[in-house]
Amino acid sequence: xxxxxxxxxxxxxxxxxxxxxxxxxxxxxxxxxxxxxxxxxxxxxxxxxxxxxxxxxxxxxxxxxxxxxxxxxxxxxxxxxxxxxxxxxxxxxxxxxxxxxxxxxxxxxxxxxxxxxxxxxxxxxxxxxxxxxxxxxxxxxxxxxxxxxxxxxxxxxxxxxxxxxxxxxxxxxxxxxxxxxxxxxxxxxxxxxxxxxxxxxxxxxxxxxxxxxxxxxxxxxxxxxxxxxxxxxxxxxxxxxxxxxxxxxxxxxxxxxxxxxxxxxxxxxxxxxxxxxxxxxxxxx
Numbered sequence: 001x002x003x004x005x006x007x008x009x010x011x012x013x014x015x016x017x018x019x020x021x022x023x024x025x026x027x028x029x030x031x032x033x034x035x036x037x038x039x040x041x042x043x044x045x046x047x048x049x050x051x052x053x054x055x056x057x058x059x060x061x062x063x064x065x066x067x068x069x070x071x072x073x074x075x076x077x078x079x080x081x082x083x084x085x086x087x088x089x090x091x092x093x094x095x096x097x098x099x100x101x102x103x104x105x106x107x108x109x110x111x112x113x114x115x116x117x118x119x120x121x122x123x124x125x126x127x128x129x130x131x132x133x134x135x136x137x138x139x140x141x142x143x144x145x146x147x148x149x150x151x152x153x154x155x156x157x158x159x160x161x162x163x164x165x166x167x168x169x170x171x172x173x174x175x176x177x178x179x180x181x182x183x184x185x186x187x188x189x190x191x192x193x194x195x196x197x198x199x200x201x202x203x204x205x206x207x208x209x210x211x212x213x214x215x216x217x218x219x220x221x222x223x224x225x226x227x228x229x230x231x232x233x234x235x236x237x238x239x240x241x242x243x244x245x246x247x248x249x250x251x252x253x254x255x256x257x258x259x260x261x262x263x264x265x266x267x268x269x270x271x272x273x274x275x276x277x278x279x280x281x282x283x284x285x
Contacts, residue, residue: 097135117155237270 084104092112102122111131121141129149137155142162150170159179167187174194184204193213200220208228218238227247235255244262255270 235270 084101084106086104086106086109088108089106090110091106091114092110093114095115096119097115097117098119099116100120101116101124102120104121104124106129107125107127109126109129111126111129111134113133114131115135116139117135118138119136119140121139121144124141124144126149127145127147129146131149131151131154133153134151135155136151136159137157138159139156140160141164142160143164144161145165146169147165147167148169149166151174152170152172154171154174156171156174156176156179159176161179161181161184163183163185164181165185166189167185168189169186170190171194172190172192174191176199177195177197178199179196180200181204182200182202184201186209187205187207189206189209191209191211191214194211195215196219197215197217198219199216201216201224202220203223204221205225206229207225208230209226210230211234212230212232213234215235216239217235219236219240221236221239221241221244223243224241225245226249227245229246229249231249231254232252233254234251236259237255237257238259240260241262242260242264246262253270256267257269257271259267259269261267
């Protein structure tokens, strides 16, 4: 599939799955301009943009100029990277740590292995993005749209995802330790084998989500919706489920040791036996 060029244009609806449509009378040529390791200025066609650090785009006549620059220039050029439309772009393995991508449209973008640590993604649209193994630790992505995105194996530790949309997202074997997902939408999300230790999922919608083998130790799930969720062998040790909706959930072999249940009672289900009790049961004194 031919990838669309990187366009700098104002967003009209960052939460829309379809995104804005940009029409041009003439085809755009795309060139990357940057400094190589020897300090020489280099200009290369867009096909070699893979892995470059892109922090700004400028329309240049009828053509398109993309500016990959070094990290120390990010502060000065962040304003050029707001409201970016980058649909179907290949940004895999790029270093975009700390950049401001608020309100950006990155639908269907390839972000495999991309470093976005500490980036600003508030209200950004990443529907159907492929971010397998990407580093999204400490990102701020409040109200961002990750619906149908693939975040398998991604690092989202301490990510701020308040009211973010992750409906039908694939988040298998990902790290979300300490992340904030307050009021996030995770309907039918696949979170199998993910680490959600100490995550804030209060009032989050996890209807029909799959959390098999997920670790939610000490997670905050107060007021969350887990209707029809698959919670088999999920570890809820020390988690708070006060007021959670567990209608039609499958809790087979779930660990509920020290878990505060929906009714406020503390469960001991799945707690390891003490050596003393094992000794007495075995008849050894």
